[in-house]
Every structure is written in C-alpha cells, then in structure tokens.
Amino acid sequence: MDTPDLSHPDLYINRELSLLQFNKRVLEQARDPNTPLLERLKFLCISSTNLDEFFEIRVAGLKQKVESGSVQAGTDNYSPGEILATISREAHQLVEQQYHVLNEELIPALRERSIRFVRRTHWTEAQAEWVKNYFNRELLPVLSPLGLDPAHPFPRILNKSLNFIVSLEGKDAFGRSSGVAIVQAPRSLPRLIPLPSDIAAGEYDYVFLSSIIHAYVDELFPGMTVTGCYQFRVTRNSDLFVDEEEIDDLMRAMEGELLARRYGDAVRLEVADNCTPDMANYLLRQFGLSEEDLYQVNGPVNLNRLFAIADLVERPELKYPPFKPGRSGILNTEQGIFDTLAHQDILLHHPFESFVPVVEFLRQAATDPNVLAIKQTLYRTGPDSAVVDALVEAARAGKEVTVVVELRARFDEAANIQLANRLQEAGAHVVYGVVGYKTHAKMILITRREGRGLRHYVHLGTGNYHARTARLYTDYGLLSADKTLGEDIHRVFQQLTSLGKVKALRKLLQSPFSLHKELLRKIEREAELAAAGEPARIIAKMNALIEPQVIRALYQASQAGVKIDLIVRGICCLRPGVPGVSDNIQVRSIVGRFLEHTRVFYFRNGGEEELYLSSADWMDRNFYRRVEIAFPIEQPQLKKQIIKEGLELYLSDNTQAWVLQRDGEYKRLQPTGRQRPRSVQATLLDKRAEPA
Structure with missing residues (x-):
C-alpha cells in the first residue's frame, strides 16, 4: 500500500473556514432552547462581534494579499482570492442565519416574556409623541446631516459606526439639490432606548435609535422631501502595522496607529435590506468595495448592540444562575x-x-x-x-x-x-x-x-x-x-x-526557542512507543491547532497507533478520520456558558505521565513570533486533578461537545439510549463554585 503524502492539501482544513465553523457553533447556542433566553441573545451578539473581528483582521489581511498580487496558497492549497470568494459565500449564509435567529426565534420568544422592540409602525400615539420629544431633546441638537455636493464630499465614516444614507427631492435655501445626504448617529447615545412604563405596553419596551432617526429624519431637511433613508455600517481593516525596525518609541508609534485604525481600508458594507440597488451601489463605490462585500440585513446593522438588553432587563429566570x-x-x-x-x-x-x-x-x-x-x-x-x-x-x-x-x-x-x-x-x-x-x-x-x-x-x-x-x-x-x-x-x-x-x-518550555521542538519530540516519542507495541496516548486541549509540522507529527503518531484526543475550541486545520492517516484522532470543541481558554498537553510517556499547562496554542505565531511558556505539573495530586477535570470530563461531555467530521463540519453530540446528559462546565460549577 502506498504511503500517504502527509503534506497533501486535502489533509488540511482552511483556517478561515474553520473559524467560520466556530462562529456557527456559537450561533447554535442562540438557538438552543436549553439555554436561558437572554443568554441566547448574548450568544447571537457574540457571534456578531466575532464576525466583525473576522472581517477586521482575517478578511482584511486576505484582501491586502490579493491587492499586492499574491497568489501563494497555504497548506490547504487555497489562494487568497479563492478563499475570499468562499468566505463571502459562507459569511453571507451565516449572516442570513443570524437575522433569522433574531427575527424568527428570539424576538418572538422575548415578546412572549414582555420584552419588546417596538417598531415605529407600531408606536401608539403616546409613544410617538414621547419619541418625538426625545428626538427634539436628545438627537436634533447633536445630529449633523451632511448634504453631498462638490463642497461637501462623502465624509470619512468611522469603523463600525451607525450611519444613514438619505435620498432627497427638492432644493434647499441655497438652491442645492444633490439628492443625497449622510446622517451619522451620535456615538454618545445608546442604540436602545427604554420607553417609560406609563406608555409601554409590556414590562420592558425599547425603541431603536435607528427607528427614531428613521421616523423623524425629514426634520433634518426642512423644505425638502425625504424619499428614502437606509442605515449602513462599514467594517474596516483594524490590524495595526508598526515597523519596529524603523521606530524609536513603540508607545508613540502605537498611539499614532490607533488613530489610523478607525479609518482603515473598508472590507465589508452592511446595509438595510430595503436599501435600493442604486444607493447600495453608490455606497460600494464610495468605499471601493465589490458586490460580494455587500451584506443586506433584515434588522439593525449592528447586532451586538443588543447585548445591552441582558443588563437592562432584570429577569433572573432568563439568565444563567449566578454563582x-x-x-x-x-x-x-x-x-x-x-x-x-x-x-x-x-x-x-x-x-x-x-x-x-x-x-x-x-x-x-x-x-x-x-x-x-x-x-x-x-x-x-x-x-x-x-x-x-x-x-x-x-x-x-x-x-x-x-x-x-x-x-x-x-x-x-x-x-x-x-x-x-x-x-x-x-x-x-x-x-x-x-x-x-x-x-x-x-x-x-x-x-x-x-x-x-x-x-x-x-x-x-x-x-x-x-x-x-x-x-x-x-x-x-x-x-x-x-x-x-x-x-x-x-x-x-x-x-x-x-x-x-x-x-x-x-523545566519550562518556551517559545520561540524550545516549545515547538519539544512538543514535536514528545509526539514522536508516543509514536515510537506505539510502534513498539506499548500503550501510547496524547490528549491536548487548546484554542487553535494550525501549525503544519505539529499536524503532520500527529498524523504520523496516529498512523503508528497512538490514540489522540484533541479538544480544540476554535480553529482546527487537522482533518480527523482520514483512513490510514488520522483514524486514531478525534477532535471535539466545547461551546457553552464559559469561553474555553485552558491549554493542557498530556503525554502518557510509557506510564511516566507528562502534563503541561501553557499560554500557547499550537499555531505558527505562538511557536515562532511570541514569547510563550509551557510549565509542567509535577505534584501527583494536582496532575491527577487536571487529567480528571481538565481533560477526561471534557471527553465525556455529550451536551455541549461538537465533534469534527472528516468533511470539516461539526456534529453536536446528544445523549443516546440510557446515557444521562453530561455537561463539563455544569459539572465543574457544581463541584467547585458556590451558589450566589
């Protein structure tokens, strides 16, 4: 039988697509009826925030490569242009799912519990009067609508800020009639405004700041007719670049870069789903974006603003129990x-x-x-x-x-x-x-x-x-x-x-010097023990697994017969379950109330068990471009505790564990037969924490 080529691209999952898979698992928490309702809303917001950062850093970096003419592919053989096209398709599906969860699942469930987002078409007369007073008192004095003409070019739009593009008919006092204006929402005002209890229909009624601006935008353009008003948000490249070889003071250089970050190159445009094609295309041209960068959404363009609801609403039964x-x-x-x-x-x-x-x-x-x-x-x-x-x-x-x-x-x-x-x-x-x-x-x-x-x-x-x-x-x-x-x-x-x-x-293993080399040596040692007929075992828990040499070493260990369990929260580029390559490797991800962040590395070592805790994931940057440490746990009692609570319990979870399939998709585990539900995070809460 031919020896498999362990560098073949089919054996490596693309890191960007793996990261989008993680965000899908987060979004599934927003759909889980076993999760308290306000926590479900939080998970929706987290998935939105994660996607923002994904565009600000990962998509931005890929766009820079394309613009520089790079066609170099990674271990998965995707070129930057190819992966951008795939990301656009996957991300559009994910955004569509996010707004489906909001509109079809969460908003109706919140309404049943007297938590409502009151649309402007549903305001009562008393509510409309209160909102108009709020507009005149809080908004009108600070809004600065910008009519676009040769003397008023398209403004610089702050990264992820809420804005409106307005179409107009008629002429102003100076006879101008460009027909387009921009309204930037004040950053100082909340995006969700509670209605007073005496005019609210439910216990907790809120209106969006965007709804208020929509309702009274014509007040900003007296004597003219507003024919359209559409919210939009642009996401920009937020990665910082400082040439450390060319600067004298890192702090001063960083301060300068932080100011520039707000106005980096645009990478994504979000607009309301009712925005006309002409207006959407106009905005795309202003930001130098293409149609695949456009996301039209049925709801607020910034979902993570809904996170505030969990703090505003005093409903303990809709939240995780305090501890x-x-x-x-x-x-x-x-x-x-x-x-x-x-x-x-x-x-x-x-x-x-x-x-x-x-x-x-x-x-x-x-x-x-x-x-x-x-x-x-x-x-x-x-x-x-x-x-x-x-x-x-x-x-x-x-x-x-x-x-x-x-x-x-x-x-x-x-x-x-x-x-x-x-x-x-x-x-x-x-x-x-x-x-x-x-x-x-x-x-x-x-x-x-x-x-x-x-x-x-x-x-x-x-x-x-x-x-x-x-x-x-x-x-x-x-x-x-x-x-x-x-x-x-x-x-x-x-x-x-x-x-x-x-x-x-x-005792310490340290990046960028010994950590990578020693981890490879320990993986190879397990492979040698397995090849000699000895029991061999690797269990590793981390946030991300990307580095190709480590993945190849794990493949070789699997081929030698080492039983390998990987608990990887986010990105995993290793493809498990490939016959003759990774039959002995299982990868799972735990997504629950707490963000899994521990890094634990276990090697059976012929019965002389080795256990390390670390600040490092198994990524190129952690091995080569960061100062990291991995430290041994040597006291038998502590070692036993970590193996039990930090590894074995995680491998027994059957409610919040997702198992990576050979095709790169994740399947959520469910108790079967007479199995009782097991959640590692709930178990550890019961064991270690106290009720609040």
Missing part, C-alpha cells in the same frame, strides 16, 4: 500565602475557583517588608484592575517592580498604553518586551528575603490577569515556590528586560 467562585480550601486559613506556598503548590481553575488569590498574592507582596522585587507580564487586564492597583502600591512602597506590558494586545492597545503610563508614574520599570515578538506568557515572579537567602514565588497561568474574563473564561493558574520553576521564570524575565543570552531552562 460565587469557590475559594481554594488550602488558602482558607490565617496563614499567609507565602507560608502556604512554602509547603505546597496551589492550583486554581477559573472561573469555577476564584481569581482573588492571584490578587492577594500581589497585595501581600506589596505590603510584605521581606519582598524585594515583583516582576510580571501584562497582556490584557481590563480597566480598574486590582492587579495593577497592587503593582502600583508595591512600587510606591519602594519595591523593585518590573512590568512587561504588551502594547500590541489586539484591541487592548489603548488600555495597555494607559496602564503603562500609570505604572511608570508610580515608579515601576515598564518595558514592552522584545522587538518582533509579542509577550503572551502569563507569569508573576516575586523575590522574597527569607533568612540569609532569597526565595522565588511564581504565578503561571493559561489566561490573562483580567478579573472580568476570569469569570467568563476557563483558565488554570499555578502558584508555586518551586525552586527550579522560579529560576526558570527569572531567566525568562532576564530575556525580556535585558540583552544577551541566558542559560537554558530546566
């Missing part, structure tokens, strides 16, 4: 955190367990007179961060505080610039990592004087130091006083803040 993250029993003592860590490591599993111990770790370090230095990486932290507060307190207390702030964390650049300035003002040393490499590793190093020597304490994580996402994302964090781990982390910080080469790491 209180559990506290590690090890820390429920009067003992300080450093004394506890001197005797054992602490594993935290967010959001089921609280993020507070991480903040306490820093707070105690800030006030402990024996702590000399704190070093930390910050990728995303969020506003009003307790983590940053603790670092500021430590710096003001005279500790040596060094913070590696990643200014290029996508869509958090502005926030990170602000926190970098705040830390510097407090006296902390702030650096921005290594030119050409994003610092994505999540780590804290605390150096403490104990007796006549110094001791390192560390926190290593799979996720960000962000209190809000710690309630929404699944992540692991390890607190440890392990001597070798501490020395390794110290060396990584030396790399990030200084110059020159440092000694090899003893």
Whole structure:
C-alpha cells in the first residue's frame, strides 16, 4: 500500500473556514432552547462581534494579499482570492442565519416574556409623541446631516459606526439639490432606548435609535422631501502595522496607529435590506468595495448592540444562575500565602475557583517588608484592575517592580498604553518586551528575603490577569515556590528586560526557542512507543491547532497507533478520520456558558505521565513570533486533578461537545439510549463554585 503524502492539501482544513465553523457553533447556542433566553441573545451578539473581528483582521489581511498580487496558497492549497470568494459565500449564509435567529426565534420568544422592540409602525400615539420629544431633546441638537455636493464630499465614516444614507427631492435655501445626504448617529447615545412604563405596553419596551432617526429624519431637511433613508455600517481593516525596525518609541508609534485604525481600508458594507440597488451601489463605490462585500440585513446593522438588553432587563429566570467562585480550601486559613506556598503548590481553575488569590498574592507582596522585587507580564487586564492597583502600591512602597506590558494586545492597545503610563508614574520599570515578538506568557515572579537567602514565588497561568474574563473564561493558574520553576521564570524575565543570552531552562518550555521542538519530540516519542507495541496516548486541549509540522507529527503518531484526543475550541486545520492517516484522532470543541481558554498537553510517556499547562496554542505565531511558556505539573495530586477535570470530563461531555467530521463540519453530540446528559462546565460549577 502506498504511503500517504502527509503534506497533501486535502489533509488540511482552511483556517478561515474553520473559524467560520466556530462562529456557527456559537450561533447554535442562540438557538438552543436549553439555554436561558437572554443568554441566547448574548450568544447571537457574540457571534456578531466575532464576525466583525473576522472581517477586521482575517478578511482584511486576505484582501491586502490579493491587492499586492499574491497568489501563494497555504497548506490547504487555497489562494487568497479563492478563499475570499468562499468566505463571502459562507459569511453571507451565516449572516442570513443570524437575522433569522433574531427575527424568527428570539424576538418572538422575548415578546412572549414582555420584552419588546417596538417598531415605529407600531408606536401608539403616546409613544410617538414621547419619541418625538426625545428626538427634539436628545438627537436634533447633536445630529449633523451632511448634504453631498462638490463642497461637501462623502465624509470619512468611522469603523463600525451607525450611519444613514438619505435620498432627497427638492432644493434647499441655497438652491442645492444633490439628492443625497449622510446622517451619522451620535456615538454618545445608546442604540436602545427604554420607553417609560406609563406608555409601554409590556414590562420592558425599547425603541431603536435607528427607528427614531428613521421616523423623524425629514426634520433634518426642512423644505425638502425625504424619499428614502437606509442605515449602513462599514467594517474596516483594524490590524495595526508598526515597523519596529524603523521606530524609536513603540508607545508613540502605537498611539499614532490607533488613530489610523478607525479609518482603515473598508472590507465589508452592511446595509438595510430595503436599501435600493442604486444607493447600495453608490455606497460600494464610495468605499471601493465589490458586490460580494455587500451584506443586506433584515434588522439593525449592528447586532451586538443588543447585548445591552441582558443588563437592562432584570429577569433572573432568563439568565444563567449566578454563582460565587469557590475559594481554594488550602488558602482558607490565617496563614499567609507565602507560608502556604512554602509547603505546597496551589492550583486554581477559573472561573469555577476564584481569581482573588492571584490578587492577594500581589497585595501581600506589596505590603510584605521581606519582598524585594515583583516582576510580571501584562497582556490584557481590563480597566480598574486590582492587579495593577497592587503593582502600583508595591512600587510606591519602594519595591523593585518590573512590568512587561504588551502594547500590541489586539484591541487592548489603548488600555495597555494607559496602564503603562500609570505604572511608570508610580515608579515601576515598564518595558514592552522584545522587538518582533509579542509577550503572551502569563507569569508573576516575586523575590522574597527569607533568612540569609532569597526565595522565588511564581504565578503561571493559561489566561490573562483580567478579573472580568476570569469569570467568563476557563483558565488554570499555578502558584508555586518551586525552586527550579522560579529560576526558570527569572531567566525568562532576564530575556525580556535585558540583552544577551541566558542559560537554558530546566523545566519550562518556551517559545520561540524550545516549545515547538519539544512538543514535536514528545509526539514522536508516543509514536515510537506505539510502534513498539506499548500503550501510547496524547490528549491536548487548546484554542487553535494550525501549525503544519505539529499536524503532520500527529498524523504520523496516529498512523503508528497512538490514540489522540484533541479538544480544540476554535480553529482546527487537522482533518480527523482520514483512513490510514488520522483514524486514531478525534477532535471535539466545547461551546457553552464559559469561553474555553485552558491549554493542557498530556503525554502518557510509557506510564511516566507528562502534563503541561501553557499560554500557547499550537499555531505558527505562538511557536515562532511570541514569547510563550509551557510549565509542567509535577505534584501527583494536582496532575491527577487536571487529567480528571481538565481533560477526561471534557471527553465525556455529550451536551455541549461538537465533534469534527472528516468533511470539516461539526456534529453536536446528544445523549443516546440510557446515557444521562453530561455537561463539563455544569459539572465543574457544581463541584467547585458556590451558589450566589
């Protein structure tokens, strides 16, 4: 039998199409009757937000390649032009499904529960009067309609902003009659306005800002006749480019790029479905787009604005039950955190367990007179961060505080610039990592004087130091006083803040140096064991699997007889179930209440099990263009816990698990026969968290 060619394009799923598949799985959560109604609405909004980012980054990048004349295909043999055409077809179907879910499923279900979006054609006389007063009071003073003529060219339209194109008849006071105007919705006003209870028909009645503008747009053009008014939104290239070899100050360069991001090249145009072909084509010409970039929608052009409803509506029965993250029993003592860590490591599993111990770790370090230095990486932290507060307190207390702030964390650049300035003002040393490499590793190093020597304490994580996402994302964090781990982390910080080469790491695997090479070696070792007739097993959980060499190594391991389970939340370019290639590989994705974010890598290793947690996905960028770490879990009890809760439970899920098929589609698992429903996230909530 011929040996299969493991580089054949048919063995690789296109990453863009795989990402659209993930967004379909998110959208299916909005259709799931077992999900609380307002949470279903949130999932619809998340699918819309995901699609925005997909166009801003992925589609924008492909368009740039096409414009530069690139025809180079990836491992899947799609050229940029071919994949753009396929994306357009798939994305149009997805958008159509989104609005079907909104109009045919969610809006009727919300209406049954007295939550209504009142269309302007259904306003009562009292509601219409109130809305007109709102228009005159809140909108009219701030709207600036722009009539288009040689003196008033088509305006610059902000990325993803709400706008209206208006067709007019007649002449204004100056005799002008261009027939077209643009109205830009004020960014300062909410997109959903609650109607007062005394005129509302339901418990929660809302009108869209767009409906108000539609209803009274003629007030903006006195003496003229409005013949059409159509909402539209343009999505622009939002990827930042900074030539780090040509700049002197990364922060100043990033600040300049952030201003330009709002007006990058257009990549998508969304318009109301009643927009006339002439108007739609006019807008396409203004933005330099083609017909395949046009999305006509039956509803608001920005679905994610509906996210606000979940906060505005006080209906707990329509939301997930609140919970209180559990506290590690090890820390429920009067003992300080450093004394506890001197005797054992602490594993935290967010959001089921609280993020507070991480903040306490820093707070105690800030006030402990024996702590000399704190070093930390910050990728995303969020506003009003307790983590940053603790670092500021430590710096003001005279500790040596060094913070590696990643200014290029996508869509958090502005926030990170602000926190970098705040830390510097407090006296902390702030650096921005290594030119050409994003610092994505999540780590804290605390150096403490104990007796006549110094001791390192560390926190290593799979996720960000962000209190809000710690309630929404699944992540692991390890607190440890392990001597070798501490020395390794110290060396990584030396790399990030200084110059020159440092000694090899003893326990950590690190990108861009050893992580890729060591993962390949571990996969190959399992293949060798299987070929020798030994039991061999790989289980890996991550957000994305793209890198071709790792995929080929997994194919080879499967061919050798290694049983491989991959739990990949989002993009997966590996094609499972191919006879003679990937028969022994199963890929599943868990989509539920929490965003799966842990990275866990397990190798049976002939019975001497190896287990790593990591900040890195198996992607080219994580292996070659980022500073990442993978750290071993060696304490038997913690290793056993992660294998059980972080891997085996996920492989037993039969309600929120989607299994990747050979054709690139995903099939949702359902309990069969006498199987009882099993949801890993619900199980972990019951086990670790407490009712709120």
